[in-house]
Amino acid sequence: MNVLAYLIAGYLVLLGAYGIVRSQHLVHAVVCLSITQSGTYVLLLAVGYQRSASAPVFGSTTKPNLHVVDPVVQAMTLTDIVVSATVTALLLALSVQINKRHGTVDPDELIALRG
Amino acid sequence: MNALVALCLVLPALAATAVVLTRDPERQAVTLSVFGMLLCLLLLVLQAPDVALSELGIGTAIVPLMVMLTIRTIDKDRRTRKSGEGTDKDGDS
């Protein structure tokens, strides 16, 4: 089961995409997008993991050594988490405005409204 | 592979399934918060304390709060629109 972590990450991405496809409420779609993003975080961190290695932080008890997990993928992931929260906020604000202008947040009904 | 890592991998997957299959967005905020906590646990087990800290704050508190506020705004707007529909003067839809 060496690849379980990668498969779980792929499952999360596809699950979120399925949720967006079958969604009937814009806010539900935004939450499923958040699930998809979490799948990418799991994939990144799974790539950087080493069995029985420690966290890439040194101190008085941990002298600098190379037996740590990869810090580069962790750095990418942690900025991404905070920034994607604001992008989610932008999408939620869009849903609020769409509801005000069109009176509905159902994606199927929104396609029918034109002009 | 470690049993703990395997368990911590499977739990967020189950929670994510619950999030996607919950139709009502107001309930989804709660399940999203639970998913955030389980994901934070996974990140800790994968030896990433920095990432776990930011996921804890964002996924458990800030994003579910924004989702709940959005849902309440949308529902409130729908309610006033519905109650105002009978008394609309100029006939716009």
Added chain:
Amino acid sequence: MSRRTRLLVFLVGGGVLAAAFVVGVLGIPGFGGSEHRYRDLAVPAAVAHRTANAVAAVNFDQRAIDTFGEETILIASTLGAVALLRPSREETVRRPPDLGHTLESTRLIGYVLMPLTLVLGTDVVAHGGITPGGGFQGGVVLATGLHLLYVTGSYPALDRLRPLLPFRTAEALGAAAFGVVGALALIGTGTFLGNALPYGSLGQIFSTGTVQVLNLVVGIEVFGSMVVLLAAFFEQEISVRKQDEEAR
């Protein structure tokens, strides 16, 4: 496209993607392997710059230009969300009602935990270069701590304790200061966002050079940004009403 057609298209596309993903995953080094080329380069570089937290070193020293881009996305999205949630012409902003009944124990926990969380958040930001933490995490903890006042049930109290102009200014200044520090580092070391300040010994709070400064700057920016964002959502939900509803 009807719902059934959409589902069929997704099943076909998703199936192909899943198959390709599984084939790809079987070819990369297994989970938990010991070959990590980036780690072998990043960790010695972090230690050479006396930064005990290798993740903070990657974020603010080795790949600082990426973090510059990310925090620009942060401020742009906050700007967009606040602009979208601004009350339009046919809406008024009324004084928020002081309603609701919260348990005494909830209020006590909120009042006690709020200053503690604010201090903890400042600690997380300040020690970002040497322990797990940093600007992004600490800013989020600070914002969540401030909103514990809302949990105690009193939105007017939160409104009074959270004047919006300082937070907007803090957010904008934080974003700009990142670029300014980078430009100053350009004068100092010849590369934009290079590490220009002197190093100390590993594990001390001021040993990391510009990583410390950038941590502080990003912490201020994330704190301001989250508070402004949540304030826009709160205002929409609690205070904004359409004008004809006021007349009713």
